[in-house]
Amino acid sequence: MKNSNEANLNEMLLMRRQKLEELRQEGKDPFIHETYDVDAYSKDIKDEFNEADEREVLIAGRVMSKRRHGKICFLDVRDSKGNIQVFARKDVLEEKYEDVKGLDIGDIIGVKGIVFQTEAGEITVRATDLVLLSKSLQILPEKFHGLKDPDLRYRQRYVDLIVNPEVKEVFLKRTQIIKKIREFLDDRGFLEVETPILGTVAGGANARPFYTHHNTLDIDMQLRIANELFLKRLIVGGFDKVYEMGKMFRNEGMDTRHNPEFTNIELYQAYADYHEMMRITEQLFEYVATEVLGSPEIEYQGTKLNLKAPWKRITMIDAVKEYAGVDFNEVDTDEKAREVAKEKGLEIEENATWGKILSEMFEEFCEEHLVQPTFVIGHPVEVSPLAKRDPKDPRLTQRFEAFINRWEFANAFSELNDPIDQRQRFEAQVAEKAAGDDEAHPMDSDFINALEVGLPPTGGLGIGVDRMIVLLTDQPSIRDVLLFPTMKPLGNEVAEMQKNKSLDDANSSNEKIDFSKVKVEPLFKDMVDFDTFSKSDFRAVKVKECEEVPKSNKLLKFTLDDGSGEDRVILSGIKAYYSPEELVGKTLIAITNLPPRKMMGIDSCGMLLSAVHEEEGEEKLNLLMVANKIPAGAKIY
Numbered sequence: 160m161k162n163s164n165e166a167n168l169n170e171m172l173l174m175r176r177q178k179l180e181e182l183r184q185e186g187k188d189p190f191i192h193e194t195y196d197v198d199a200y201s202k203d204i205k206d207e208f209n210e211a212d213e214r215e216v217l218i219a220g221r222v223m224s225k226r227r228h229g230k231i232c233f234l235d236v237r238d239s240k241g242n243i244q245v246f247a248r249k250d251v252l253e254e255k256y257e258d259v260k261g262l263d264i265g266d267i268i269g270v271k272g273i274v275f276q277t278e279a280g281e282i283t284v285r286a287t288d289l290v291l292l293s294k295s296l297q298i299l300p301e302k303f304h305g306l307k308d309p310d311l312r313y314r315q316r317y318v319d320l321i322v323n324p325e326v327k328e329v330f331l332k333r334t335q336i337i338k339k340i341r342e343f344l345d346d347r348g349f350l351e352v353e354t355p356i357l358g359t360v361a362g363g364a365n366a367r368p369f370y371t372h373h374n375t376l377d378i379d380m381q382l383r384i385a386n387e388l389f390l391k392r393l394i395v396g397g398f399d400k401v402y403e404m405g406k407m408f409r410n411e412g413m414d415t416r417h418n419p420e421f422t423n424i425e426l427y428q429a430y431a432d433y434h435e436m437m438r439i440t441e442q443l444f445e446y447v448a449t450e451v452l453g454s455p456e457i458e459y460q461g462t463k464l465n466l467k468a469p470w471k472r473i474t475m476i477d478a479v480k481e482y483a484g485v486d487f488n489e490v491d492t493d494e495k496a497r498e499v500a501k502e503k504g505l506e507i508e509e510n511a512t513w514g515k516i517l518s519e520m521f522e523e524f525c526e527e528h529l530v531q532p533t534f535v536i537g538h539p540v541e542v543s544p545l546a547k548r549d550p551k552d553p554r555l556t557q558r559f560e561a562f563i564n565r566w567e568f569a570n571a572f573s574e575l576n577d578p579i580d581q582r583q584r585f586e587a588q589v590a591e592k593a594a595g596d597d598e599a600h601p602m603d604s605d606f607i608n609a610l611e612v613g614l615p616p617t618g619g620l621g622i623g624v625d626r627m628i629v630l631l632t633d634q635p636s637i638r639d640v641l642l643f644p645t646m647k648p649l650g651n652e653v654a655e656m657q658k659n660k661s662l663d664d665a666n667s668s669n670e671k672i673d674f675s676k677v678k679v680e681p682l683f684k685d686m687v688d689f690d691t692f693s694k695s696d697f698r699a700v701k702v703k704e705c706e707e708v709p710k711s712n713k714l715l716k717f718t719l720d721d722g723s724g725e726d727r728v729i730l731s732g733i734k735a736y737y738s739p740e741e742l743v744g745k746t747l748i749a750i751t752n753l754p755p756r757k758m759m760g761i762d763s764c765g766m767l768l769s770a771v772h773e774e775e776g777e778e779k780l781n782l783l784m785v786a787n788k789i790p791a792g793a794k795i796y
Contacts, residue, residue, distance in 0.1 A: 722792015
């Protein structure tokens with residue numbers, strides 16, 4: 160049966176292409192049309208219908224159905240505002256009626272005609288002229304079954320919008336919500352700004368970034384995971400209220416609440432604290448819900464929610480006490496916290512701290528209970544590297560997260576403006592990254608410099624706009640509010656992606672580079688015999704892990720696959736030229752038969768090869784990298 164259906168589909172697709180060829184041979188190529196003077200839309204025609212006034216209109220849209228009865232034909236045409244019926248008669252259109260007979264579902268047409276009402280009461284356009292503007296060469300899903308497969312709907316959103324018109328309403332509402340967010344902030348004196356998407360440090364959150372390469376500067380760059388640090392620089396510079404709404408990018412998992420690229424808004428207000436950010440958050444949600452939906456009382460997937468301010472407030476310690484039965488006011492050491500966590504069945508790291516365990520217990524036992532809008536305040540310092548400490552309890556910060564329907568929707572701080580404290584926290588985060596935490600916050604020396612210039616007391620707030628839209632449009636998944644969500648490539652897409660990458664790699668290898676400022680050492684005049692040279696064992700090695708060596712300003716530690724089946728560790732003094740993250744996965748060249756050498760107490764078993772030159776009085780170094788298709792352990796001759 161499947162083969163039969165595929166054969167029928169292929170036959171229909173072939174027929175459409177044959178029709179197009181016939182039209183071209185008759186001088187009726189639909190793709191030569193550049194404009195059509197549309198002056199009316201389906202909804203407006205119906206809303207403004209006056210039976211006593213026959214009105215001529217020019218409409219355009221997609222043919223969604225066709226019913227022929229001899230010398231008359233009814234078409235359902237969909238434009239950007241809805242559907243309208245078109246009535247075509249052979250005695251009116253004459254030879255153009257043959258064009259009507261040849262129309263397929265999905266074709267785009269322009270119609271000139273008179274508006275009237277049929278005996279059945281349907282407002283219709285009686286065609287006096289009709290032109291084919293674009294030929295559809297694909298088959299739309301069958302009317303009554305439609306396009307229901309969610310995966311296919313997300314991949315082919317353009318088809319989804321055509322055959323499931325209610326989907327368009329979600330995205331129209333999305334636009335309304337975004338406009339109302341801006342309206343709320345603009346009316347309160349906030350200035351909308353734009354900050355970089357590409358940077359050398361992706362900070363402002365604990366998340367794994369995406370990497371890309373800037374060819375002209377020959378440096379790896381990162382897509383932003385947040386815009387926080389740039390916006391706070393603007394507060395330093397003298398703007399008192401700023402916000403930015405835009406795309407963020409996090410190289411993380413995907414589910415009903417997460418997409419690798421997402422829309423976020425962050426705002427900062429000088430001389431304010433996290434209490435003011437709470438007031439802004441609850442008022443913003445109430446305002447947008449009321450403006451777009453007519454009421455702050457909403458229903459999400461069967462759950463009634465009331466967004467009206469003020470919202471409930473609870474400390475993280477009190478939440479853990481209420482829902483997990485553990486009072487962290489009485490747990491005063493890391494050791495006790497670890498004991499409590501194990502009693503509760505939590506899997507924790509051996510060196511987990513009091514604050515980390517408090518945060519994990521909250522996530523494990525409390526979030527599921529936070530259905531109605533709730534502010535959770537008092538987060539530990541260890542999980543809040545950018546928030547100001549609570550003067551009453553320096554283990555905690557002046558921070559909140561806003562939860563609705565068990566989800567986090569907003570995150571806000573009284574911003575840390577002590578540059579000494581900030582540097583120490585960044586250093587602690589860097590140590591966590593070196594210990595294997597891919598999401599730990601990187602060091603940002605320029606941001607520290609901005610704090611040293613002076614950041615006034617500031618409140619900052621971030622809100623997940625996509626999640627807010629999911630909530631207010633009652634959609635089950637974030638993919639339902641993104642026009643083109645990220646999807647795993649399938650079939651031909653994979654082959655095309657690989658081909659494009661191969662072409663890009665080939666083009667980049669032909670990149671023109673200016674070597675006019677390069678100075679290299681004179682070549683050695685002394686000869687060595689071939690036997691001496693051949694005693695060095697040059698091998699291709701693949702970088703499994705790379706990290707900074709603690710307390711060293713120069714060294715990076717490489718864990719390498721040399722093809723032997725056992726990891727090889729080599730230390731190299733190239734920290735000034737490369738970040739560890741950009742080297743993981745690369746294929747390098749190393750000498751593997753040198754005796755181990757102690758460096759910072761670590762045995763370095765070999766040497767990575769680099770090319771060194773002088774450029775404008777400065778030494779430049781480039782690791783020798785080769786194609787990844789070369790296997791680990793391949794010998795270099």
